[in-house]
Amino acid sequence: MNASLRDLFLSIFFAVVFGIVASGSLLLFLGKNPVDAYILLASSIVRDGYTFAEIFVKATPLILAGLAFALPYKASLFNIGAQGQFYIGALTASAVSLALGESIPALPALVLVVVAAGLAGGLWGSFIGFVKARFNSNEFLISMMSTYVALAVMNYFLRTALMETKHEYPQTDSFAASLWLPTLFDGTRLHVGFIAAILLAIVVWVILQRTDLGYRIRVVGLNPHAARLAGVESGRIYISTFFLAGTLAGLAGVTETNGVQHMLVQGFNPTLGAEGIGIAILANANPIGIIFAAILFGALKVGGTVMGQMSGIPASIIEIMEGFVMVFVILSHFVRNSVEIRRAKLALQRSMAV
Amino acid sequence: MRPTLLKDLKMSSRTMVSPYLELRNVTKLFAKVVANKHVSLSIHGGEVLALLGENGAGKSTIMKIVYGLYHADSGEILINGVEQKIKSPKDAMALGISMIQQHFSLVPAHSVTENIILGNVEGRIDLKHYHERVRELATEYGFDIDPAALVRDLPVGVQQKVEILKALFQKARLLIMDEPTAVLTPKEAINLMEFVRRFAAAGNSVVFITHKLKEVMEVADRIIVMRNGVIHGDVLSANTNESELSTLMIGREMPPFSEEMIVSSSAKPMLRLDDVSVRDTHGAYGLKNASFVVRKGEILGIAGVSGNGQQELCEAICGFRSLASGAISLDNRDLAPLGIRERIDIGIGYVPADRQRDGLVMEMSLAENMVLKSSYGPKWKKWRFLDRTRIAEYTRSKIRAYSIKAPGPEAAVKEMSGGNQQKLIVAREVDSGTKLIIFDQPTRGLDLGAIDYVHKSIIAERNKGKCILCVSTELSEIFALSDRIAVLYKGSIQGIFQKSELTSEKIGLLMAGYSIDAINPSAPEKLKESAQ
Structure with a gap:
């Protein structure tokens, strides 16, 4: 195997191990044995089919959120607002689902839901790209703040037009069962959205590596000066990249509303966007790597929840672990770099000695 | 002969005392290159030492080690015979060592x-x-x-x-100057030399890093020639000459200038600038009322000290910068309504001065860099995808045609040397510039082999009937390539001349801002004629 590729895998592996050890050591302060806790964690996620399938249920929106960060990242753009794009997608999916009900057959109805949610998320995202292109505004800030606007829009509709018929809670009625995403296995919540998310990760990889649009996205990301002199209009790249990112995050909304909850609840999945960033970083922004990173995070989430229920260890230990893993992954980039330089120097010295 | 003897005598008496600075077996490795290999040298008080070598020969690196900016992987540094560890410029300054970087470190x-x-x-x-x-x-x-x-x-x-x-x-007590004359006019350079001599006469030492032979002969007592990180010669300036130095520097004699160009005054005008003014980044006029014509099959050389409007001129033509006034047309087509991409499409090629920033995507492969300007449009597409096989084949053919040293089309551009990077850009721009090719500093930082290759490519394109604009701060390059020469000073064209009308002295004065009347009062009429 190529030495630098081996370094990449090794460093990510150690980053994960260090993250687990560091967060485990915090358990000592609670008077719990971290080894026992981790054994419990590992055993709890494989204790039955339902729990095991939950890993992939949780991974589904994480894959999409990771892609929503990674794609603009390839153009050197920071999409901190996947959370907001996700809410807009979820809101649109819910509105369309509730409006359609059982009026048209399930398949065309689901297609409509998916298209509408993707488009809504995409348009919401492309606004960020537009103001960046038009006014050179900071996409980091705009995308971050647009999340709060999206949240407020969702809350507004949950208190008005989309509020449940009983008018008690800020949530919608349950969708018609025909609009639920079909499950893959009986007795689990795993739905077709997981397959779709994996396919989308592959599509993103193909776009980036095999199409001229993706090529230009990478050119703009790696060298905006050369891109401009080559006649690449970076403004259009900003807009299309953020549109695609918003679409991906918006589709995560569909997988959650139509795949898992079958309704829209106020303020659900509030950390999806942040986790997406962590997953993208863990995977080095590689779309295929994101699939695996998302599954890892999904497993930690599920395991953490079960562990919390069973042993009295707070489930938030999992979030601490995620945080540690991310920090170590980022640090590992620097370690890898210096290892690389030392290796090159040694090779040089050897060649000089000959 | 007499002063030479005197100088040698002086030197030999100095070698009795320990030198001010001495380097012993200093080796410095960067990740992928040996920057310095077993470099040993010494500098005495009162001595002006020139460190001569091509770009990338390791001259700056060895001096940055002395100044504490880099740290040697092995070897010793001695000051007045005592070994010193120089960890930072602060340590260096405490020992009386100062270095003036090529890019100044001042707070504007x-x-x-x-x-x-x-x-x-x-x-x-x-x-x-x-x-x-x-x-x-x-x-x-x-x-x-x-x-x-x-x-x-x-x-x-x-x-x-x-x-x-x-x-x-x-x-x-030791002043290191890295390429100090690169930014100076000839007159300023003379002043600098005077200062250097005076400073050394007071018992101090000066290290003068340069790749210009002429300066070296003027200012230095002793010359150390470096090539590929290794010292290839340590000679007293009185005992050598430019030809010997150039041989030491490049390992072979300098190639002669290419043969006299045939001026094609009746050929069809292709590029036409009418009274073009362009603002620079700060809003001042970087280029003022420039008018000229470049004909089919002609090379117009643009001479001038860098920063006198060359960049504005090139960028205005390729569409990167908009015009404040005036008009540019190519082949009778007004360029004003066309964006950068449209201008590429109608056949303007541009080899920018800063190749790594403006011409290449360093992290990408050779093949990906070859299609930088043609990713739009159907040329490289198969269905909706880029046809990687065809792009690789095309790149491979260019690697062969331009003898680019690279493992293959999938190798990363950043792994290649500067000369090979430039060849890649030239290969690409020659293909996309079917009517006009702009070369901005086409050989900056290249070794002589690559320079020769690029020059031959430029002339070959001219002979195919393309019109070529060649900006250079190197007079030898201007003279080697141009059919006609325009001199830029502070954004204005000082005059446009047939090559045979100019000498390097004349052009030097024009570059320094002297008007042609002051230089050549007898022939003001001729200037007007040729400027038209």
């Missing part, structure tokens, strides 16, 4: 005095007192500088004097 928003005392004073600062001391120091060395002036308002030549004063203020 601060005054001359503030820049000079930066890092050397603490606590409450009596600015008046320091203004006075800086003024005294400047007068002592004959520099005409206002201590209260802001550095950003000063021309580059004066900024360099500020750097020198900074070193003098720190009581430097």
Whole structure:
């Protein structure tokens, strides 16, 4: 195997191990044995089919959120607002689902839901790209703040037009069962959205590596000066990249509303966007790597929840672990770099000695 | 003969005492290159040492080690015979070593005095007192500088004097100057040489890093020639000549200039600039009322010290910068309504001066860089995807045609040497520039083999009937390539001449801002004629 590729895998592996050890050591302060806790964690996620399938249920929106960060990242753009794009997608999916009900057959109805949610998320995202292109505004800030606007829009509709018929809670009625995403296995919540998310990760990889649009996205990301002199209009790249990112995050909304909850609840999945960033970083922004990173995070989430229920260890230990893993992954980039330089120097010295 | 003997005698008497600075077996490795390999050299008090070599020969690196910016992987540094560990520029300055970088390290928003005392004073600062001391120091060395002036308002030549004063203020005994004349006009350069001689005469030492043979012969007592990180010669300037030095520097004789060009005055005008003015990044006019015509099959050379409007000119033609006034047309087509991409499409090629910033995507492969300007449009597409097989084949054919040293089309551009990177850009731009190719500093930083190759490519394209604009600060390049020569000074064209009308002295004066009348009062009429 190529030495630098081996370094990449090794460093990510150690980053994960260090993250687990560091967060485990915090358990000592609670008077719990971290080894026992981790054994419990590992055993709890494989204790039955339902729990095991939950890993992939949780991974589904994480894959999409990771892609929503990674794609603009390839153009050197920071999409901190996947959370907001996700809410807009979820809101649109819910509105369309509730409006359609059982009026048209399930398949065309689901297609409509998916298209509408993707488009809504995409348009919401492309606004960020537009103001960046038009006014050179900071996409980091705009995308971050647009999340709060999206949240407020969702809350507004949950208190008005989309509020449940009983008018008690800020949530919608349950969708018609025909609009639920079909499950893959009986007795689990795993739905077709997981397959779709994996396919989308592959599509993103193909776009980036095999199409001229993706090529230009990478050119703009790696060298905006050369891109401009080559006649690449970076403004259009900003807009299309953020549109695609918003679409991906918006589709995560569909997988959650139509795949898992079958309704829209106020303020659900509030950390999806942040986790997406962590997953993208863990995977080095590689779309295929994101699939695996998302599954890892999904497993930690599920395991953490079960562990919390069973042993009295707070489930938030999992979030601490995620945080540690991310920090170590980022640090590992620097370690890898210096290892690389030392290796090159040694090779040089050897060649000089000959 | 007599002064030579005297000089040699002086030198031999000095070698009795231990040298001011001595390097023993210094080796420095960067990740992928050996920057310096077992470099040993010494500098005595009162000596001007020139470190001569092509770009990338390791001259700057070895001096940056002396100045504490880099750290050697092995070897020793001795000052006055005592081994020293120089960990940072602070250590170096404490030992009396000062270095003026190629790119100045001044704070533009601060005054001359503030820049000079930066890092050397603490606590409450009596600015008046320091203004006075800086003024005294400047007068002592004959520099005409206002201590209260802001550095950003000063021309580059004066900024360099500020750097020198900074070193003098720190009581430097060894002054290292990295390519100090690159930014200077010929006259400023002469002044600098005078200072260097004077400074050395007072018992101090100067290291002069350069790749210009002429300067070396003028200023240095002793010359060390470096090539590929290794010392290839250590000679007294009195005992050598330019030809010997150039052989040491490049390992072979310099190639002669290419044969006299045939001027094609009846050919069809392709590129036409009418009264073009362009603003620079700060909003001032970078290019003022430029008018000229470049004909089919002609190379127009643009001479001038860098920063005199060359970049604005190139960028205006390729569409990167909009015109403040005037018009540009190519093949009778007005370029004003066309964006960068449309201009590429109608056949304008551009080899930018800063190849790594403007011409390449360093992290990408050769193949990906080859399609940088043609990713739009159907040329490289198969269905909706880029046809990677065809792009790789195309790249492979260019690698062969331009003898680019690279493992293959999938290798990363950053792994290649500068010369091969430039060849790649030339290969791409020659293909996309079917009517006009702009070369901005086409051979900057290249070794002579690559220079020769690029020059041959430029001439070959001209002979195919393309029209070519060649910007260069190297007079030898201008003379080697151009059919006609335009001289830029402060954004204005000083005149356009047939090559045979100019000598390098004349062009030097034009570049320094002298008008043609002052140089050649007998022939003002001729100038007007050729400028049209």
